[in-house]
Amino acid sequence: MKTHIKQTGENDCFSGKGHINLVTKMVVDEADQLVTCSMDDTVRFTSMTKKEYSASNLVKMDIQPKHVSVATGGLALAVCIGQVVLLKDQKKVFTLDSLDYEPEAGAIHPGGSTVAVGGADGKVRLYSVQGNTLKDEGKSVEAKGPVTDMAYSKDGAYLAVTDEKKVVTVFTVADDYSVKNDFYGHHAKVVTLAWSPDNEHFASGGMDMMVYVWTVNDADKRLKIPDAHRLHHVSGLAWLDAHTLVTTSHDASIKQWTLKF
Structure with a gap:
């Protein structure tokens, strides 16, 4: 396993006025927009081509958002403190509030038919997503502890969920969300995960400074990157391709890893 770190620190910056507080989650949607949510109570949609923040591409939330996900058809989901908000084409179309639980993370199925909230x-x-609304049909599944992050595989076959009990659980969508596998290895709370484009692997990062790359069909087959970031926990993960993983951390560094399975 090799790591490539660009020593110069060169990068492309976004121009204009962006978020004014901590950004808690970011994803890229089908329109090649960077969708970000922040403790400044906004969700932003920023063109990856123009790389310029715009006041017209900002959606104000009633409450602080902490997680965002996207799907086809211009759909986005913002999970806020005590509230879940469905957005379509950069507009709020439906809100779930007065919940009897605290939502921590969410994911929209790539097909746009289902929203999962941990x-x-x-x-x-x-x-279930019905038009511009979310319908609660009383269906739920169990993680091993308080949910910290979650994501559907790119093909929509699986839903992976990370939790505070150091476990990643993968559910099979077509099999009524039955548990495919539980993945153990982290020594502290798992905080982030990302699916490989091949849908056969996913990576998880935790407060233990470790990254694991897992194989969906074999919970014992894994790659371990110990001390991926030595000064702080792993805060974000992204795949450039099926063999290239990028990790970020509060240590102010970004690392690129070449994986050999």
Whole structure:
């Protein structure tokens, strides 16, 4: 396993006025927009081509958002403190509030048919997307502890959920969200995960400064990157291709790893 770090620190910067507080989650949607949510109570949609923040591409939330996900058809989901907001084409179209649980993370199925919301109570609730609304049909599955992050595989076959109990659970969507595998290895809370484009692997990062690259069909087959970031925990993961993983951390560094399975 090799790591490539650009020593110069060269990068492309976004121009204009961006978020004014901590950005808690970012994803790229089908329109090649960077979708970000921040403790400044906004969700932004910023063109990756223009690389310029715009006041017209900002959606104000009622409450602080902490997680965002996207799907086809211009759909986005913002999980806020005590509230879940469905957005379409950069507009709020539906809000779930007065919840009897605290939502921590969410994911929209790539096909746009289902929204999964993970709670501090360890439950993952499944809502069906009907037009511009979310319908609660009383369906939920269990993680091993309070949910910290979650994502569907690119092909929509699996939903992976990380939790505070150091476990990653993968559910099989077509099999009524039955548990495919539980993945153990982290020594501290798992905080982030990302699916490989091959849909056969995913990476998880935790408070233990470690990154694991897992194989969906074999929980024992894994790559371990110990001390991926030695000064702080792993805060974000992204795949450039099926063999290239990027990790970020609060140590102010970005690392690129070449994986050999």
